[in-house]
Amino acid sequence: MSSLSRWGLHAALLALLCCSESGEVAFEVYTWPERLVVESRGSGMVNCSTNCAQPESGGLETNLEKTLLEDQPQWKSYLISNVSQDMVLICYFNCAGKQQTKSLNISVYQLPKQVTLKLQPMWVTLGKPFTIECRVPTVEPIESLTLTLLRGKETLHSQTFTGGAPAPQEARVALNSTANKEDGLLNFSCQAELDLRARGGSVFRSISENQVLEVYEPTLNNQTIIIFPVVSVLLFLFVTSVLLCFIFGQHWRQRRTGTYGVRAAWKRLPQVFRAQPA
Numbered sequence: 001m002s003s004l005s006r007w008g009l010h011a012a013l014l015a016l017l018c019c020s021e022s023g024e025v026a027f028e029v030y031t032w033p034e035r036l037v038v039e040s041r042g043s044g045m046v047n048c049s050t051n052c053a054q055p056e057s058g059g060l061e062t063n064l065e066k067t068l069l070e071d072q073p074q075w076k077s078y079l080i081s082n083v084s085q086d087m088v089l090i091c092y093f094n095c096a097g098k099q100q101t102k103s104l105n106i107s108v109y110q111l112p113k114q115v116t117l118k119l120q121p122m123w124v125t126l127g128k129p130f131t132i133e134c135r136v137p138t139v140e141p142i143e144s145l146t147l148t149l150l151r152g153k154e155t156l157h158s159q160t161f162t163g164g165a166p167a168p169q170e171a172r173v174a175l176n177s178t179a180n181k182e183d184g185l186l187n188f189s190c191q192a193e194l195d196l197r198a199r200g201g202s203v204f205r206s207i208s209e210n211q212v213l214e215v216y217e218p219t220l221n222n223q224t225i226i227i228f229p230v231v232s233v234l235l236f237l238f239v240t241s242v243l244l245c246f247i248f249g250q251h252w253r254q255r256r257t258g259t260y261g262v263r264a265a266w267k268r269l270p271q272v273f274r275a276q277p278a
């Protein structure tokens with residue numbers, strides 16, 4: 001008898017034993033967790049279990065590096081490591097000659113660690129355009145990422161990305177704006193949010209450093225408008241007071257000497273001051 005036909009006979013015998021009553025496979029395989037979210041190059045725990053009372057064998061099917069942590073008849077727990085891309089793992093158990101499997105999806109993520117905000121230019125005249133740009137170098141999955149441009153606590157612009165290449169990508173968002181007074185008073189920042197809840201993970205947030213926009217008002221013109229009349233008035237007052245001093249000085253002298261007259265005072269002015277332009 002060849003080994004193949006012996007195996008066939010063995011299987012047929014087992015099938016007869018197993019399913020003669022119900023005619024159905026009466027056990028199940030479970031994975032815990034049901035899906036796994038792991039940081040890129042990171043590791044995670046997987047527990048394969050079954051409700052079969054006496055499984056013949058079981059295990060975890062994967063190309064990843066795995067370490068058997070605990071080996072019980074009805075469950076086996078593993079540590080899988082160096083996960084570098086999304087993949088599917090398979091837990092299996094053999095019970096009474098039948099095999100059941102359960103797959104487990106693994107999602108890999110990379111946190112938006114470095115969020116950079118740039119204002120271009122960093123100083124701008126009131127009413128003139130400037131650009132707010134935010135970059136995150138390597139992040140995945142990009143379709144779980146939302147970048148939000150903030151001025152103080154106010155959202156200026158928010159963008160969620162759509163999935164492209166599976167590899168980690170740079171995410172970038174930019175907004176053109178024109179400078180107003182508020183822009184000069186509040187800090188600009190950029191928030192990156194990686195929402196992995198749909199994949200069984202949690203929400204990670206990271207925020208850029210604050211950036212300040214120097215809003216340059218055309219103050220030179222305003223100053224000229226204010227300074228010019230002030231200087232004119234001061235000059236006028238100065239000249240008037242000098243004249244009055246002179247006149248009253250003359251008046252006082254006239255009272256002492258008897259006669260008074262602006263004309264006489266004028267005559268007494270030194271020749272240089274009286275010289276008139278030709």
Ligand SMILES: *[C@@H]1O[C@H](CO)[C@@H](O)[C@H](O)[C@H]1NC(C)=O
Pocket residue numbers: 032047048049070075076077
């Ligand atoms: C694995 O799962 C089984 C069945 O749910 C449970 O009894 C066991 O405690 C789990 N083991 C670990 C290490 O979590």
Ligand SMILES: *[C@@H]1O[C@H](CO)[C@@H](O)[C@H](O)[C@H]1NC(C)=O
Pocket residue numbers: 082084
């Ligand atoms: C992790 O996996 C990558 C490829 O996926 C491989 O190049 C690297 O050597 C692995 N690192 C370790 C520590 O096993």
Ligand SMILES: *[C@@H]1O[C@H](CO)[C@@H](O)[C@H](O)[C@H]1NC(C)=O
Pocket residue numbers: 034035088105
């Ligand atoms: C597992 O991933 C496959 C695609 O790779 C998808 O079709 C399936 O719905 C995922 N299962 C779960 C439980 O997320």
Ligand SMILES: *[C@@H]1O[C@H](CO)[C@@H](O)[C@H](O)[C@H]1NC(C)=O
Pocket residue numbers: 131174175176
């Ligand atoms: C902002 O303006 C520049 C030119 O000044 C243009 O190239 C760019 O596409 C604009 N960006 C957005 C997001 O509108």
Ligand SMILES: *[C@@H]1O[C@H](CO)[C@@H](O)[C@H](O)[C@H]1NC(C)=O
Pocket residue numbers: 185186187210
């Ligand atoms: C702007 O940011 C700086 C430093 O990050 C902080 O000291 C300052 O209080 C912030 N100003 C406002 C108006 O929030």
